[in-house]
Structures are given as C-alpha cells and as structure tokens.
Amino acid sequence: MQVLKFGGTSVGTPHNIRLVKEIIQEKSLQDSTVVVVSAFGGVTNRLIQSSKLAASGDESYQVILTQIVEQHIETAQQLIDLKNQSPIMGQLRLLLNELEDILRGVFLVREISNKTLDKISCYGEILSARIITYFLQESEVSVALADPKQFIHTDKQHGKANVYFEETNKAILDYFVAPFKIFVCPGFLASASNGETTTLGRGGSDYTAAIIAAALDAPCIEIWTDVSGMMTANPQWVPNAYVIEEMDYEEAMELTHFGAKVLYPPSIQPVLRKGIPVFIKNTFKKTDPGTKIHGLGKKNGQIIKGLSCIENIALLNLSGSSMVGIPHFSYRLFETLASVQISVILITQASSEHSICVAIDQEEMQKAKEAIESAFSEEIRQQKLNPLRIDTDLAIVALVGSNMKEQIGVSGRMLSILGNNGINIIAIAQGSSEKNISAVIQKNQIKKAMNSLHESFFLSDIKRVNLFVVGTGNVGKALLKQIDLQTEYLKEKHHLDLKIVGIANSRKMHFEEEGIDLTTPFSYLEEKAQKMETHLFLEQMINMNLRNSIFIDNTAEESIALTYDVVLRKSISVVTPNKIACTGKYADYKKLKTVALRYKSHFHFETNVGAGLPIINTLNDLIKSGDEILGIEAVLSGSLNFIFNNYDGEESLFSEVVKQAQIEGYTEPDPRIDLSGVDVKRKVLILLRESGFEMEMDDIEAVPFIPEECMKAVTVDNFFSLLEKHEAVFQKKMKEAEEAGKKLKYVATYKNGKAETGLRLIEKSHPLYNLEGKDNIVLFTTKRYPEQPLVVKGAGAGADVTASGIFGDIMRIANTFREN
Incomplete structure (x- = not known):
C-alpha cells in the first residue's frame, strides 16, 4: 500500500x-x-485566528468563520455535480454548525484552552x-x-x-x-x-x-x-535556489528543523527507522522528478547540501560568576524552559561556563524570561548572576550537508563570506557530527546572508556584483556603455555578473533589484524614476541589503562625497573619480581608509589622479612592497597638457585653445578650475597621502600663471573675454620657452618635504618634454629607483579613459568577491 x-x-x-x-x-x-x-x-491559520478573536470577546471572529464556511460550500458546489450535492452539503453543514457552536462557546466564556484549540484547528x-x-x-x-x-x-x-x-x-x-x-x-x-x-x-x-x-x-x-522538491535555499530569499535531487534522512531533518517548510521535521523519524524513501513532488508539475530522501543521499561532491534559515529568533544570554564550576546549572536552565514547553533551537556555551546562550522562537520570549528569572531569582538577587539579557529580531542561518565532516575549513569559509559582506555573527554552533553549522545574525541581514552563502557554496562559478551608480554625465554614460559591452565576456571568461541595480542623476533615481536593462538605462530615469535625494538613495541602497555591493560616485558633488563613511560602514564598497573625499582634512581621509578596513569594504579612487592610468595602484604596490617615496615629478592635468601642447603663441589665441579644450570635454565646464591648478594640487595631495605623508592642501604651494583679473571674472563668458584681453601674457611665456629651446608644462613636484605646482620650462632631455596631447605622466623617485625614476605615462583626461579607470576599480573589487 x-x-x-x-x-x-x-x-x-x-x-x-x-x-x-x-x-x-x-x-x-x-x-x-x-x-x-x-x-x-490558509484555513488552519484562519481557524486559530478566529479562535483567538472569540476568546478575546471580539465579534469579528464571525467574519472569518463566514469566510471559512463560504469557501468550503463553494468548493463543494464547484467540484460535485449538482444532482449529487445534497448528501455532502448536509454533512458539511453539520460540521460547520458544530464549529460555529464551539466558537460561540469560546466567545461567551472569553477563554480558550489548548484542548479546545485542538478541537477547532483540526476542522x-x-x-x-x-x-x-x-x-x-x-x-x-x-x-x-x-x-x-x-x-x-x-x-x-x-x-x-x-x-x-x-x-x-x-x-x-x-x-x-x-x-x-x-x-x-x-x-x-x-x-x-x-x-x-x-x-x-x-x-x-x-x-x-x-x-x-x-x-x-x-x-x-x-x-x-x-514546489518540485527540497531546494538548496528558500526561493523567497534566494531566487537562484534549485532543487536537490537526493539527500539522506539526517540532512533532511536538519534542513526542516532550520526552517525548510516543505516537510514537517518529525515526519522523517518514522520512515527513517523503516528505511522508507520519501519523495517531495510538485502537484502542479507532476512529471518533475522532485527530491528523494533516503538512507544514502547522492554523493555528488557537493560539500553543502542545503541552506536554511529560521526567522524571528530571540537569544537569551545567562551569565555570571556563579555559573563557573557549579554542577547542574545548564540542567536547571533547560528544565526551566521545558517546564513551560519552550523548545530550544540553538545552544552555545563558553568553555569557561561563564555564560550560556539559547535561541528560541521570539513569540515565546516573554514566557521564557519570566520562567528563567523566577527559577534563578535568588542568584540574580545576590548578583551571582547578571540579569538575563535578551536580544531580539534575530535569525538563524544554517549550512547543512553530510559531506562537511570530510572537508576542512567549511566553518571558516562560512564566517569569511558573512564577514566580508558586513554581516555580524552574534552566535555560532556546530554539532560534533558536522552536518550542520548554524549562525545567529540580525533578521534584516537574512537576504544578504542567504544569497552570499548560496552564491559561494552552490553557484561559485558565477559571482554576482551589484552596482549603484550616481552620476550619468559623460563619464557615467561611458561607464554604463562599457559595462554593457563587457557583460557577456565577464560572465563567460571571469564568472562575474555585473548588475546595475540602482541609478541616479541630479534629478531622478531608480532601482531594479534584478538589474537595469543597460540597452536603455536612461529611460528608467525618465519613465519610472522617483525624485533624487541623496539620503533617500542611500536609504534604499542600504535597505536592499544586497551582497557584493559597490557604490559608484561619478559626480564632483561634496554632498555625495560626505556619504562615503555611511556607505563603507554598511560594508558597501566605494569607487569614485570624485576627489573631494580624499582631499579634505587628512583626518577625514584617514578615517575613510580605516572604516573600509574595519567593515571589510573597499575604497578605490584610482581615477582621482590619472583617469584610467594605474598611478595609485602602482604607488600602492611600491609602498606595500616596502619601498619609500623620495620624490615625485608629474604632469597631472590632461587638460593643461592639451592646452600647452596646442598653444603656440602665433596661429591661435590662448583663449581659443582653452575654449577648444572645454568643448572637447578635457576641462571642467568652468575652465578656471583647471587653470587655477587646484585640480593638480588635489591630485598630488592624494599621491602624497597614499605615499604615507600626512599633508594638507595648504601644505602645497601653487604658483599662479593666469592673471588675477581673469580668475575673478563674474561669468565663464566674461572669463574668456578677459583671457583674450591678456593674450600678451601667454605669448610672452611661450616666446621665453621657445628661445630657451624648452616647453611649457604645468608640473607638480615633491622633493625634500616640499610640494608645489606651477608652470615650468622643460628641457629636451627631460621625460616630460615629449608629453603629447592630453597625456599625463608621473615620475616616482624611490629608494629602489633613486637614479632612474619609475615612470607611469598615458592618456589622463576624457570620459572614456576615466570610465575605464572606474571600471578597473570595479573589477579589482569584484575579483575579491570572487575569491570568497
């Protein structure tokens, strides 16, 4: 049978x-x-709900009862031929009248016992x-x-x-x-x-x-x-979960105990003793093979068979000096909980026996608190025990698999994955059978924890990276285009799946958890978006709580830069060409670096200095390997280099060349920002700080070369007019350079503890002399390179190269995700 x-x-x-x-x-x-x-x-839930309402004297129990009556009558009417309905309708009416009488009695006496609740709930x-x-x-x-x-x-x-x-x-x-x-x-x-x-x-x-x-x-x-069987995780939390073909009884019991609702946990015991296989099948896809649970689960090399979680957990922590060495202490605690019929889900105890933690269903928290405080009232009164500490709004995530005992480092890998995603582990337990590793975490971290673990243990060939992009100007557009073009290549060759899940410009913002279509990313900001407000963008990003997240700031806004501390503390990495965060007070810069380390996030800003050039990465490699910076000499402004490479003092005006640089996107909309040298000061300051020097902006001397009247112009148009008026100033500088057989370059230098920026005459033998177009160049003189400096040279301006630098930072962070 x-x-x-x-x-x-x-x-x-x-x-x-x-x-x-x-x-x-x-x-x-x-x-x-x-x-x-x-x-x-849903009927059993409604029966219990109506019972509780009746017991509280709330007549609305009748509304729920009416819904239950109508549902069963209508179902019978739809299923059974009209001419055959009379007998079944009579039976149903009799049963439903009995149910109504019992609930009426509960309502009248304003009380319901477990015995009566059993009677009602089985209807x-x-x-x-x-x-x-x-x-x-x-x-x-x-x-x-x-x-x-x-x-x-x-x-x-x-x-x-x-x-x-x-x-x-x-x-x-x-x-x-x-x-x-x-x-x-x-x-x-x-x-x-x-x-x-x-x-x-x-x-x-x-x-x-x-x-x-x-x-x-x-x-x-x-x-x-x-569902078509037991799944690797609850698809409510993990969309990529898939069906487990086979598992053994113990694995199934562990998964069901820790929240897998496909099967009631005690159901395994009777069939386990007889060795009877259990098949989990899908009513709506009856040809699907489902999951087979039997004595010998399929050994397919998978370390972890499934991932599960229990929500709404409370953690009770009992600690105090009287616990140490006193026999029967744990027995008294568990006997107390058992006496009020509270099931303990997880236990942890330090080897010193100074404290013991138990996890229970949060709904039973108050009952447990009263029972424990009563049982240990004397010890608490004498201060031998500390007052019971209760942590709420927690959850338990559990890895389950019989093969774990054969694999070294599973616990460490689990903790590393959670830690690298900023998920704090409150308690952890592992049985000696090594079939289950359980961790208590904050309830609001379930989604990130489950997806991070599932991705690592079950989908390790493809690592998803979630990107939140603010700023869709020239650089932002170029970045989105580059990501779109590389998406399939990265999946196939690097096993990385980049998803833009949040996007914003100065006016609008939009979020799509499964990823924004990069063929039409800006249509989202026109058709579906909400008003952009920085604090709301951050709030939404944090609430989405996605693993492997990177925040990309393509703006030059101070208000955005000031959010990095908050973002990094949520274990969300930051990539930005925005120089403001790294060029403010040294203490603030150092704080961001420290926060990133503490919260296992990354703070990358390669494009702060040389667009797509690997200047900061090269410098960091030198420092990490034990080298020491003695001097820096650099052309760090692609816009200024473009200007001085294209101005000859004869065929075109200086103002015309600056205008051309502005039109081609090499300068800021207001070119005075570039011409003032402030941008170069910021860049060399970043290099000096990354070299280990505690320096501020005021420590760097900037020698001006633009007449003061031009820099104080009311508007940009007025600035260009004044620049044309002072053309003789620039012709004179150019003539001096030509007569000396040299070239004008705007150079940043650091030597003997002094840093400065300004125009310099560069002789032909110098590496800076032949720097063409909008290129940047940096010469690092170090203890290892004292005579012949280490040179980094290449294009240092333009939306495409800047976007490629940002993309490079994203990939560096993504590769660390892949390693976890």
Whole structure:
C-alpha cells in the first residue's frame, strides 16, 4: 500500500483539487493508496485566528468563520455535480454548525484552552478530507474516508501530542485491511486514550502520512506540494535556489528543523527507522522528478547540501560568576524552559561556563524570561548572576550537508563570506557530527546572508556584483556603455555578473533589484524614476541589503562625497573619480581608509589622479612592497597638457585653445578650475597621502600663471573675454620657452618635504618634454629607483579613459568577491 500526502496549496482551490484527483487516480492503478490531505490553504491559520478573536470577546471572529464556511460550500458546489450535492452539503453543514457552536462557546466564556484549540484547528483537515472523498467517489467506487482518531493514539499534550507508536502501529494495520482501493485521511489530528481530539503540531499532516507509511511498511511516501522538491535555499530569499535531487534522512531533518517548510521535521523519524524513501513532488508539475530522501543521499561532491534559515529568533544570554564550576546549572536552565514547553533551537556555551546562550522562537520570549528569572531569582538577587539579557529580531542561518565532516575549513569559509559582506555573527554552533553549522545574525541581514552563502557554496562559478551608480554625465554614460559591452565576456571568461541595480542623476533615481536593462538605462530615469535625494538613495541602497555591493560616485558633488563613511560602514564598497573625499582634512581621509578596513569594504579612487592610468595602484604596490617615496615629478592635468601642447603663441589665441579644450570635454565646464591648478594640487595631495605623508592642501604651494583679473571674472563668458584681453601674457611665456629651446608644462613636484605646482620650462632631455596631447605622466623617485625614476605615462583626461579607470576599480573589487 502506497501513501500520498497533499499539502494545503495542493488542495487550495477547486482547480487544484482536480489536479490532485488526476494524480490519485494514476497512482491508484499501481497499488492501494492512502491519501492524506491537509486543510485548504490558509484555513488552519484562519481557524486559530478566529479562535483567538472569540476568546478575546471580539465579534469579528464571525467574519472569518463566514469566510471559512463560504469557501468550503463553494468548493463543494464547484467540484460535485449538482444532482449529487445534497448528501455532502448536509454533512458539511453539520460540521460547520458544530464549529460555529464551539466558537460561540469560546466567545461567551472569553477563554480558550489548548484542548479546545485542538478541537477547532483540526476542522480544516476534516472538512477538506470530506469534500475530496466525496469528489473521488463520483468516479471511483472503492473510496473510503478514514478517521485518524481511530488509529493514531497519543498522550494528552494538546497542541503537539506525542504518539504512542506501539499502539498506533497495531491500530493502523487493523484499520487498513478493509477492501478499499483508496483511503482519504485527514492529516494533523489524532486522539488521546479518553477519545479527546489531539493534534500532531503545525504541519502535522506530513507526520500523519509518515506514521501510516511506517506502520504499513509502504514502499515509499510521496509528499505533494507546490514546489518540485527540497531546494538548496528558500526561493523567497534566494531566487537562484534549485532543487536537490537526493539527500539522506539526517540532512533532511536538519534542513526542516532550520526552517525548510516543505516537510514537517518529525515526519522523517518514522520512515527513517523503516528505511522508507520519501519523495517531495510538485502537484502542479507532476512529471518533475522532485527530491528523494533516503538512507544514502547522492554523493555528488557537493560539500553543502542545503541552506536554511529560521526567522524571528530571540537569544537569551545567562551569565555570571556563579555559573563557573557549579554542577547542574545548564540542567536547571533547560528544565526551566521545558517546564513551560519552550523548545530550544540553538545552544552555545563558553568553555569557561561563564555564560550560556539559547535561541528560541521570539513569540515565546516573554514566557521564557519570566520562567528563567523566577527559577534563578535568588542568584540574580545576590548578583551571582547578571540579569538575563535578551536580544531580539534575530535569525538563524544554517549550512547543512553530510559531506562537511570530510572537508576542512567549511566553518571558516562560512564566517569569511558573512564577514566580508558586513554581516555580524552574534552566535555560532556546530554539532560534533558536522552536518550542520548554524549562525545567529540580525533578521534584516537574512537576504544578504542567504544569497552570499548560496552564491559561494552552490553557484561559485558565477559571482554576482551589484552596482549603484550616481552620476550619468559623460563619464557615467561611458561607464554604463562599457559595462554593457563587457557583460557577456565577464560572465563567460571571469564568472562575474555585473548588475546595475540602482541609478541616479541630479534629478531622478531608480532601482531594479534584478538589474537595469543597460540597452536603455536612461529611460528608467525618465519613465519610472522617483525624485533624487541623496539620503533617500542611500536609504534604499542600504535597505536592499544586497551582497557584493559597490557604490559608484561619478559626480564632483561634496554632498555625495560626505556619504562615503555611511556607505563603507554598511560594508558597501566605494569607487569614485570624485576627489573631494580624499582631499579634505587628512583626518577625514584617514578615517575613510580605516572604516573600509574595519567593515571589510573597499575604497578605490584610482581615477582621482590619472583617469584610467594605474598611478595609485602602482604607488600602492611600491609602498606595500616596502619601498619609500623620495620624490615625485608629474604632469597631472590632461587638460593643461592639451592646452600647452596646442598653444603656440602665433596661429591661435590662448583663449581659443582653452575654449577648444572645454568643448572637447578635457576641462571642467568652468575652465578656471583647471587653470587655477587646484585640480593638480588635489591630485598630488592624494599621491602624497597614499605615499604615507600626512599633508594638507595648504601644505602645497601653487604658483599662479593666469592673471588675477581673469580668475575673478563674474561669468565663464566674461572669463574668456578677459583671457583674450591678456593674450600678451601667454605669448610672452611661450616666446621665453621657445628661445630657451624648452616647453611649457604645468608640473607638480615633491622633493625634500616640499610640494608645489606651477608652470615650468622643460628641457629636451627631460621625460616630460615629449608629453603629447592630453597625456599625463608621473615620475616616482624611490629608494629602489633613486637614479632612474619609475615612470607611469598615458592618456589622463576624457570620459572614456576615466570610465575605464572606474571600471578597473570595479573589477579589482569584484575579483575579491570572487575569491570568497
């Protein structure tokens, strides 16, 4: 005899019940069949809700009751032919009237016991089984409605009764000898020795099926639900979760204990003892193979078989000097919790026995607090014990797999993954069997934790990186285009999946958790976006709580730069060409670097100095390897180099060349920012700070070369007019250079502790002399390169090269994610 069980979603609608009938009919052709059914989806919850409302004197319980009545009557009417409805309607009315009478009694006495709650809550299964039995009887002559109260016997612990297996097994064997092809049995309910109705706990219909299967020595048990098997993780949290083909009983028990709701945890025990395989199947995709749970799970080299979590956890921490060396202390704690029927989910205790932590369901927190404080009141009063500490709004994430005991470093890898994503581990536990590693974390970190672990242990070939981009000007547009062009290449060759999940310009912002379509990224900012406000952008980014996140600031806004500290503290890395954060006060710059280290985030700003040139990375490699910077000589402004390479003092005016640089995007919209040398000062300051020197902007002397009247112009247009007026100044400088056989370059230097910027005449033998176009060049004189400086040279301005530098920083960070 085979045993099938159908869950609440499988029997949730008339359409679904018709699908169930097809499955039952197909299966019953093979062998006699016991069909265990749950209540219609959501009915048990509503029965309990209406019971609590009635007990509180709230007449709205009747509204819920009416909904339950209508649902069952309408389902029967839709399933059963009109001419055959009379008998079933009479039975349903009788049952529903009984339910109404019980709830009315609860309402009148304003009280409900666990015994009465058992009586009420099992009506969902009774009604469901009655309707499905009658529906099957229309086309199947050999169908009987089974009464589990006659063969599943328990103690009197209402709410979650304990089964008397010896008595139950005998009763089942006697009961199912009747000559019926199909038995339909309501799950969840049972009876005590005095005939009182008991229940097997929420989800107990699985348990009912397992008890029957074990007693009958069934060849297997099939649990039909709305998913195609046990999954590597809850798809509610992890969209990339997939079905596990096979697993052993212990792995299944661990996963179900830690929140995998496909199967009720106690259901494994009866079939485990008999070695009966369990199949998890999908009612709506009946040809899917599902998951097979049996004695020898498939050994496919996978270290971790599944990932699960339990929400709404409270952590109770009892500590104090009186715990040390005192026998029976732990016993007293667990006895106290057991006396008020509180289940302990996780335990951790220091070897010193100075403290002990237990995790429980948060709903039972107050009851546990009162019981513990009462049991240990004397020790707390004498200050031998500290007051009980309770942490709430927590969750437990658990890695499960029998192969973990054969693999070194799984715990360390788990902790590293969580830590690198800024997830604080509050407590951790691992059994000696090494089939489960559990960590307590903040509830609001579940999504990031689950996806980070799942990606690393199950999808390690592809690492997703989530990008939040602020600023869609020339550089921002170039960056998005480059990412779009490289997306498939990065997936195929580097196993990286870059997703733009947040985007903003100065006016609008938009978020798409599964990634913005990069073929039309700016349409989102026009059609779907909300108003851009920096604090709201940060709030949304942080609340999305995505793993492997990078914040990219393509602006030159101080208000955005001031947010980096907050972003880095959330373990979100920062990439930016914005120089403001690195050129403010030295203490603020140092703080950002420290915060990034502390919170396992990254702060990269290669494009602050030379656009796409690897200047900062080269410098960092020198310093990390133990070298020391003695001097720096550099042309760090692509715009100024372009200007002086294109101005000859004869064919074109200086103002015209500056205008050309502005039009081609080599200068800021206001060229005075470039011509003032402020930008170069910022760049050399960053290099000096990265070299290990504690310097401020005021420590760098800037020698001006633009007439003061021009720099004080009211508008940019006025500036160009004044620049033309002072053309003789620039012609004179150019003539001096030509007569000396030299070239004008705007150079930043550092030597003997002194830094300065300004125009210099460069002789032909110098490396700076032949610097063309908008190129940048940096010469590092170090202890290892004292005579012949280390040279970094290349294009130092333009949207494309700057975007490529930002892209490079993104890739450097992404590669660290891939290594975890």
